[in-house]
Amino acid sequence: MRLATWNVNSIGARLPRLVEWLDLAKPDVLCLQETKCTDAAFPATAIKEAGYDVATNGDGAWNGVAVVSRVGLEDVTRGLDDQPPFPADAATPEARAITATCDGIRVCSVYVPNGRDVGADHYTYKLAWLAALQQTATRELATHDRYAVLGDFNIAPTDADVWDPAAFVGLTHVTEPERAAYRSMVALGLVDLEARPLKGDHPYTYWDYRAGAFHKGMGMRIDLVLASASLAATVTDAYVDRDARKGKGPSDHAPVVVDLD
DNA sequence: ATGCCTTATTTCATAAGA
Numbered sequence: 001m002r003l004a005t006w007n008v009n010s011i012g013a014r015l016p017r018l019v020e021w022l023d024l025a026k027p028d029v030l031c032l033q034e035t036k037c038t039d040a041a042f043p044a045t046a047i048k049e050a051g052y053d054v055a056t057n058g059d060g061a062w063n064g065v066a067v068v069s070r071v072g073l074e075d076v077t078r079g080l081d082d083q084p085p086f087p088a089d090a091a092t093p094e095a096r097a098i099t100a101t102c103d104g105i106r107v108c109s110v111y112v113p114n115g116r117d118v119g120a121d122h123y124t125y126k127l128a129w130l131a132a133l134q135q136t137a138t139r140e141l142a143t144h145d146r147y148a149v150l151g152d153f154n155i156a157p158t159d160a161d162v163w164d165p166a167a168f169v170g171l172t173h174v175t176e177p178e179r180a181a182y183r184s185m186v187a188l189g190l191v192d193l194e195a196r197p198l199k200g201d202h203p204y205t206y207w208d209y210r211a212g213a214f215h216k217g218m219g220m221r222i223d224l225v226l227a228s229a230s231l232a233a234t235v236t237d238a239y240v241d242r243d244a245r246k247g248k249g250p251s252d253h254a255p256v257v258v259d260l261d
Numbered sequence: 262a263t264g265c266c267t268t269a270t271t272t273c274a275t276a277a278g279a
Contacts, residue, residue: 009278010268034278036269061269062277114279154279173279199262208279209266216265220279246263252278 001260004030005150005223007253011035014251015043021244022050025257028071029102031109031150035064059095065111071103080136084128106144110151115172123172130181137188141228148227155182161221191232193225195240195256203240206253214245223256234260
């Protein structure tokens with residue numbers, strides 16, 4: 001069983017690279033983030049032709065998540081329990097989470113809010129959203145022994161997860177409240193399946209498009225796979241497919257791939 | 262061993278990403 005997660009930064013712009021990657025990596029289940037399209041506009045036919053079913057939660061230009069599977073796709077749930085809206089008076093919550101059961105494994109694809117600036121409304125929202133995620137995960141774990149949350153957490157769990165900690169002082173992604181939220185997920189019994197990098201010492205998953213960040217190794221590990229203990233016990237390999245960050249028209253994130261026995 | 266931002270929309274400019 002091969003699980004993967006990938007922030008594709010627009011399914012529309014990335015469809016050729018996605019189809020190519022499905023054929024290359026052959027994941028059984030792939031969680032997508034930042035699809036940036038409505039459910040109606042999602043290119044489900046192209047995904048189907050590649051041999052996969054898909055469940056989506058999209059709200060248009062921004063956000064958007066999906067679960068792609070070739071081993072079944074059941075019991076789909078969109079959003080989180082008591083997910084906070086943004087702005088606070090918004091009628092519907094943002095499309096940032098979708099959960100489904102694939103061959104007995106409960107997977108949750110998440111796109112955690114960015115936070116923008118410490119102290120900003122978006123930052124407060126990010127922490128509230130993470131609290132809702134923790135509550136949802138608690139409930140799911142109570143009934144699903146094999147459970148994993150995969151996606152773009154927009155949190156670097158430790159200073160080792162950014163290319164230069166000094167460059168991030170005072171910025172989001174590395175603050176103590178964000179890291180505490182990450183640790184609260186781990187405290188539920190979820191194991192951070194840190195992948196091996198295909199090159200270098202750090203399994204970064206994101207590199208800014210600007211200033212040649214990828215080529216200079218200026219990356220961050222912010223895309224995570226948090227798996228229940230029973231799933232974690234079956235891991236045979238985990239890697240960041242940095243090759244997917246190369247070439248023409250890449251996402252700014254690389255897929256994280258986990259193999260289970 | 263990679264190629265020095267990219268995506269979307271209220272598009273020829275701006276907001277957002279992290």
